[in-house]
Amino acid sequence: MNKIALIIRREYITRVRKKSFLIMTFLTPFLFALIFIIPMLVMNNEDKDFKRIAVIENGSDLFKDVIPDTKDTEFDYRSDVKFDDIKNNFTEQGYYGVLFISPEIVSSPDAIQLISRKQPPIGLLDHITGSLEKEIEKQKLLAYNIENLDEILKTINTSVRIQTIKMDESGGARETSTGISMALAYLGGFLMYMLVFMFGSMVMRGVIEEKTNRIVEVIVSSVKPVQLMLGKIIGVALVGLTQFALWIVLTLALVTVLKTSFLPEGTMEQIQQLPRSLADADQSVAGATGTTVTPEQLTDFQELFAGALNQPWGLIIFSFVFYFLTGYLLYASLFAAIGSAVDNETETQQFMLPVTIPIILGLIVAMGTMQNPESSLSFWFSIIPFTSPIVMMARIPFDVPGWEIALSMGLMLITIVGAVWMAAKIYRTGILMYGKKTSWKEIWKWMTYKG
Amino acid sequence: MILFEAKDVTKRFATQTALDGVSINVPEQSIYGLLGPNGAGKTTLIRIINQITAPDSGALFLNGRPLKPEDVNNIGYLPEERGLYKKMKVGEQALYLAQLKGLSHAEAMRRLKYWFKKLQITDWWDKKVEELSKGMQQKVQFVTTVLHEPKLLIFDEPFTGFDPINVKQIKEEILYLRERGATIIFSTHNMSSVEELCDNITLINKANAILEGSVEKIRHDWAGNEYEIVMAGEVTPSSNGLFTVLHSTFEAGKSTVRIKAAEPADSNGIISAMTAAGKVLSFNPALPSMNEIFIRVVETKNKEALKN
Numbered sequence: 001m002n003k004i005a006l007i008i009r010r011e012y013i014t015r016v017r018k019k020s021f022l023i024m025t026f027l028t029p030f031l032f033a034l035i036f037i038i039p040m041l042v043m044n045n046e047d048k049d050f051k052r053i054a055v056i057e058n059g060s061d062l063f064k065d066v067i068p069d070t071k072d073t074e075f076d077y078r079s080d081v082k083f084d085d086i087k088n089n090f091t092e093q094g095y096y097g098v099l100f101i102s103p104e105i106v107s108s109p110d111a112i113q114l115i116s117r118k119q120p121p122i123g124l125l126d127h128i129t130g131s132l133e134k135e136i137e138k139q140k141l142l143a144y145n146i147e148n149l150d151e152i153l154k155t156i157n158t159s160v161r162i163q164t165i166k167m168d169e170s171g172g173a174r175e176t177s178t179g180i181s182m183a184l185a186y187l188g189g190f191l192m193y194m195l196v197f198m199f200g201s202m203v204m205r206g207v208i209e210e211k212t213n214r215i216v217e218v219i220v221s222s223v224k225p226v227q228l229m230l231g232k233i234i235g236v237a238l239v240g241l242t243q244f245a246l247w248i249v250l251t252l253a254l255v256t257v258l259k260t261s262f263l264p265e266g267t268m269e270q271i272q273q274l275p276r277s278l279a280d281a282d283q284s285v286a287g288a289t290g291t292t293v294t295p296e297q298l299t300d301f302q303e304l305f306a307g308a309l310n311q312p313w314g315l316i317i318f319s320f321v322f323y324f325l326t327g328y329l330l331y332a333s334l335f336a337a338i339g340s341a342v343d344n345e346t347e348t349q350q351f352m353l354p355v356t357i358p359i360i361l362g363l364i365v366a367m368g369t370m371q372n373p374e375s376s377l378s379f380w381f382s383i384i385p386f387t388s389p390i391v392m393m394a395r396i397p398f399d400v401p402g403w404e405i406a407l408s409m410g411l412m413l414i415t416i417v418g419a420v421w422m423a424a425k426i427y428r429t430g431i432l433m434y435g436k437k438t439s440w441k442e443i444w445k446w447m448t449y450k451g
Numbered sequence: 452m453i454l455f456e457a458k459d460v461t462k463r464f465a466t467q468t469a470l471d472g473v474s475i476n477v478p479e480q481s482i483y484g485l486l487g488p489n490g491a492g493k494t495t496l497i498r499i500i501n502q503i504t505a506p507d508s509g510a511l512f513l514n515g516r517p518l519k520p521e522d523v524n525n526i527g528y529l530p531e532e533r534g535l536y537k538k539m540k541v542g543e544q545a546l547y548l549a550q551l552k553g554l555s556h557a558e559a560m561r562r563l564k565y566w567f568k569k570l571q572i573t574d575w576w577d578k579k580v581e582e583l584s585k586g587m588q589q590k591v592q593f594v595t596t597v598l599h600e601p602k603l604l605i606f607d608e609p610f611t612g613f614d615p616i617n618v619k620q621i622k623e624e625i626l627y628l629r630e631r632g633a634t635i636i637f638s639t640h641n642m643s644s645v646e647e648l649c650d651n652i653t654l655i656n657k658a659n660a661i662l663e664g665s666v667e668k669i670r671h672d673w674a675g676n677e678y679e680i681v682m683a684g685e686v687t688p689s690s691n692g693l694f695t696v697l698h699s700t701f702e703a704g705k706s707t708v709r710i711k712a713a714e715p716a717d718s719n720g721i722i723s724a725m726t727a728a729g730k731v732l733s734f735n736p737a738l739p740s741m742n743e744i745f746i747r748v749v750e751t752k753n754k755e756a757l758k759n
Contacts, residue, residue: 006550014539214534218595221501221528222551224520432503 003223004231011206011235016242025243029250051096051124052076053114056083060103062139067099067131073124075099087115099128106136181397182370184311188320188393189366195324196389197359199240200331204348206232207339207431216431225428229340230420233332237325244324311397319396319405326412327389331355333416333423340430341438362387366394373398383408385415422447453515454479454634455500455603460509462495469495470506471658477603477636477651482629484649484666485638486741488749491655493638494531497607500636501528513603524553529596531607531638533588535580542567542576545595552599559598566594570620585612593621597628604628606637610644622648642742646670652741654748657756662748670738673747676712677737678721681705683730693720709737 015021051073057063067075076095078086083100090098097116104111114120114128141149207229210216219228338351365387369378373395382391382400388408392400429446430438455477462470469492477483485493498504500511502520511518513525536544542563549559567573570590580588589612597604609625610618618641625635625648639645645652646666654662662669677697686706690696692713699708706729712721718734725731739747 003551006547010547014536209536213537214530214532215536216534217498217501217503217530217532218528218534218548218592219551220503221523221526222548222553432498 004227004234007223007228007231008235008238011232012238015202015236015239021239021243025246026250029247029254032247032251033254049096050074052094053097053099054078054081054086054090054093054095055099055101056081056086057101057103058083062103062105063101063132063135066135067128070127073127090115091117101132105132106139180311184316184397185366185370185373185394188316188396189363189369189390192320192323192327192390192393193359193363193366195240195244196327196331197356199236199328200335202239203233203236203332204335204339205345206236207336207427208342208345208348211340211431212344220432225431226424228431229333229336229424229427233329233336236332237328240324240328241321312399315405316396320393322409323389323393323412326409326416329416330385330412330419331359333420337423337426337430337443340427341433341443343434343437347437358386359390362390366390369394373400379404383411385412388412452479453477454513455636456512456515457496457500458510458512460496460499460506460511462492462499462504462506468658470499470655472509473653473655473658473660475653475660475663477634479634480629480632481634481650482625482648483634483636484645484652485636485655486640486642486645486652486745487638487655489640492658493655494607496655497528497605497636497638500605501526524599525602527596527599527601527604529592529604529606529609531611533585533592535588535592537579537581539580540576541572541578541580541583541591544580545591545598548595549598554599562598562600563594566598570594570624586614586617589613590617590621593624597624597633600631600633602632602634604633604635604637606635608639609637610639610641618644642740642745645741654745656749656752661752662744666741669744670741671736673739673744674736675739676714676716677739678710678712678716678718679733679735679737680708680710680725681732682708682725682728683732686729688725688728691724693717693724705732 049072053073053075055063055067055075055077057079061079064077064079069075073096083098086093086095087098087100096118097114097120100113100115102111102113112132114125138149138153141153146152210219210228216225216228334355338348338355341351342348362381365377365381368375369382369391372378378391378395381387382395383404385408388411392405392408396405425447426443430443453476455475457473457475459472459474460470461468461472473492473496475483475485475496485496487493495504499506500518502518502523513519513522539547545563546556546559549563550556554562564573567576570593572587572590572594575583575587575591580591583591589609593609596606606625609621613621622644625637629635637648649666651665652663652669653660664672678694683705685701686708687699688696688708688710690710694710694712697709697711699706708725710721712718722731722734725734
């Protein structure tokens with residue numbers, strides 16, 4: 001067998017067999033799946049306790065029965081008690097809380113208090129403020145003495161939902177969901193950051209291990225140092241790809257299992273049918289009524305799924321694999337060079353900083369990119385090789401012109417050649433140097449050695 | 452025939468010279484000792500022979516032609532500090548290192564089984580290296596060094612960390628390897644092993660080779676006209692014009708007398724003088740141990756250096 005293949009095999013097998021690899025591989029999909037599932041669980045398991053809330057106005061009858069009851073909250077209008085009488089003993093009277101609306105509310109919007117023993121859910125608060133706002137608006141409008149006000153209000157009652165449609169160069173329109181794009185940008189950028197860092201430093205630790213154990217002296221008497229370095233980098237890359245592939249498979253499997261067991265029956269079928277009838281969205285909503293899912297919920301799902309399906313998945317997956325491999329290769333070779341230059345892990349710090357700064361900078365810019373994918377900062381950071389893997393992954397869900405991706409990838413490839421060449425030079429000398437504390441000047445000298 | 456030759460090898464590091472024009476000639480199928488105090492430059496020379504570092508000047512020859520990078524396959528190297536992957540299993544690791552040296556999987560397996568059995572370490576095959584003691588690790592590393600049957604074997608301090616039984620076993624293996632045709636270079640501080648094993652040595656001190664040649668010749672050269680005479684019964688000979696008695700001991704019915712002969716030595720005269728005193732059982736030139744020679748040579752050199 002080819003020697004470099006032997007090295008790759010060893011690096012791969014020893015890592016894949018480790019307990020930590022198995023744990024990471026099987027635990028992470030659970031975490032991913034939880035990220036998807038927990039919001040659903042929370043939505044389904046909201047505080048379902050029935051609440052009674054006493055509404056007190058201290059005399060004036062302005063807001064009598066203004067707040068409608070909901071399916072788990074009853075608003076009990078009490079004109080018979082004063083606020084001060086009830087605010088200390090509402091629990092004894094069987095109330096969840098007391099809502100006090102002061103007469104000044106029309107002029108000062110914060111003249112309203114909800115007293116309760118527990119933190120009230122946000123939905124309840126929205127319900128109360130929404131109802132009151134509507135009523136106050138109505139009262140104010142009434143002051144203008146407009147005829148048929150009720151009918152007018154009914155007709156002008158509108159609900160707005162934005163459909164975001166992006167035009168591509170060929171003129172075809174695509175429905176997108178900014179929410180999904182943002183989620184993908186976040187996930188892509190963050191995952192890239194995590195993987196490059198994780199596997200890059202794995203290479204570094206491997207190099208340090210070989211150096212401190214003097215294994216390298218034995219191996220270098222069999223193979224060239226560069227072969228050892230490349231073998232290690234490629235071996236770890238394969239570990240990364242294996243783990244990544246397993247994550248995708250396991251996450252999909254888990255999400256499927258969890259979704260079917262937690263979502264109401266039939267929801268999945270409806271959602272799956274939705275995209276097909278997208279053009280005829282109204283009908284599909286109409287057709288879905290009468291089931292366990294309300295029309296509004298369905299429209300939300302519909303949008304989400306439409307947005308998700310319309311993502312450039314092929315491009316995203318291709319770019320992710322490309323940027324993972326190249327970004328990893330770039331940083332792994334730098335990490336390998338650092339590992340070879342030091343005697344132990346604590347000494348790595350002075351060299352780590354210049355290498356980690358671009359990665360972290362990339363992550364910061366990527367997070368900003370989610371808000372504003374077309375900014376010039378995002379553009380440049382997605383072109384410059386040291387930050388491009390992370391930032392470009394955050395930009396791609398928002399559609400990036402082809403030439404920008406091509407430029408970024410091209411520059412990346414050129415940089416890798418340079419980085420590997422440079423790292424090999426440092427590695428070759430550093431790996432066999434002991435006892436001396438390495439300085440930047442020293443490293444520069446190693447790089448400029450001939451041969 | 453000379454198997455390996457180093458000519459005028461010089462290596463400088465930033466602040467000091469590690470080797471200053473050192474040459475060695477290693478005959479085929481012989482054992483060559485590299486001696487010298489700590490920090491003399493032995494390990495640097497060994498690393499140069501293994502092409503781990505390159506010399507600043509000087510030339511290296513294997514089989515009469517310049518040493519090439521591919522020659523690493525004909526060299527087995529046991530470094531001073533043991534280099535094994537701690538988390539890897541012994542057998543797996545030995546197999547890996549053997550394959551890196553170019554052996555096929557099947558061939559490596561066959562030879563490993565042979566050597567593991569020979570050194571009685573078969574039980575360790577599935578143990579992780581970190582579970583082994585230092586000496587045990589060294590045995591494993593010894594096997595991985597000799598496994599590909601290289602023409603040239605280089606051991607840097609092969610005996611440190613071994614108990615006396617293992618030292619004996621490794622010595623036997625080294626002699627056995629020479630018998631099978633290997634040429635061996637080793638560095639050591641263990642002078643008794645030099646007397647037992649080495650055909651030739653070079654003594655390096657402060658980057659320079661200060662003594663070289665065959666062990667026997669060196670010991671004779673340094674004998675310094677001293678003789679050892681064993682006589683029956685308790686005899687106390689006295690010094691005369693021919694020799695001075697250095698010391699004498701009596702043990703188990705025999706006296707051992709150490710004398711220093713006057714220059715030039717008249718051995719016949721000495722023997723007749725001794726036979727007059729009692730029954731002579733043996734008469735031998737007293738060879739200094741390598742230990743004594745080592746100390747004397749190095750100390751003399753260092754004193755000279757101080758004077759200059």
